[in-house]
Amino acid sequence: MSSPRTVTFGSVIFVSLLAVYAFLALGSGMDRLSAQDPSRASLVPEILSAQAAQAEAALALAQSDYRGAESHxxxxxxxxxREPRVLGLLASAQLLRGDTWAAHRGFSVARSGGWRDPVTQSYWANDQLSRGKPQEAIRHLEALLRAQPYLAAGEQLLLAIAQDQSARTALLERLKTHEPLATAVFAVEGTDLSSAVALRGELLLDPQMETQPYGCAIAGSVIEGLAERQMSDRADAVAAQHCPI
Structure with missing residues (x-):
């Protein structure tokens, strides 16, 4: 097994897991009810009990109670x-309390089935990026965008890749040859972040993209987003290169 590297998540773990907590809050409440009144334990099916524990773990992480999160x-x-998201939760708690080896082992197990888990995807994308393997990092970005296109995790990974020159070059090459990824990356209707729209404008204006105009179907969303945010010069430049009228 390869050794773990330091991986920076930013707020992705908290954003992702708070969403999990909100979704599973009902399960957590029912689980507490069964603990207070054992006669009602039969009302809490096994899957709901597992979901309740996930919710407790997510909440503990949000409260920086990493040992509590690990226990839950x-x-x-x-x-x-067999639930990959549970493995991602456990590995996240271990990572945040400083046990990088245990976290790496947990994420290694979660990787085989965790393609829809944003935390697992984020861990491995950052890990591969830190090892100088941008193509692998981009593969994880693609999986994350397919599963949850507007999650903060995807935005943070895209930014990290764009700021690494070798990874940025690999990303631009992949965008030019893989239309589904280009469509996912340049769709900005679901974001309120001006920085996210500006980043995509920057990618579209990269010299590496000069020989490949995308057309209005893909670039149009970015052009509109830039114009709406008073970045008209950049919007005009993207339009001239990718969507000339």
Whole structure:
């Protein structure tokens, strides 16, 4: 097994897991009810009990209670040992409390089935980026964008890739040859972040893209987004290169 590297998540773990907590709050409440009144335990099916433990783990992470999060995640794993998101929760708690080896092992197991888990995808994308393997990082970015295109995790990974010169070059080459990825990256209707729109404008104006105009179907969303945010000069430049009237 390869050794773990330091991986920076920013706010992605908290954003992703708070969403999990909100989704699973009902399960957590029912699980507490069964603990207070054992006679009602039959009302809480196994899957809901696992979801409740996931919710508790997510909440503990948001509160910076990493040991508590690890404990809840272990309980969730016992109830649902094949769920990749549970493995991602456990590995996240271990990573945030400083146990990088345990986290790396957990994410290694989660990777085989965690293609829809943004935390697992983020870990491996950053890991591959830090090892000088931009193509692998981009592959994880693609998987993340397919599963949840407007999640903060995807935006943070795209920014990290764009700021690494070798990764940026690889990304631009991939964008030119893989239309589904280009469509996902340059769709900005679901974001309110001006920085996200500006980044995509910057990518479209990169000298590496001069020989490949995308057309209005792909670039149009970015052009409109730039214009709406008073970045008219950049919008005009993108339009002239990719969507001339």
């Amino acid at each position: 995640a272990i309980r969730a794993l016992q109830a649902s040992p």
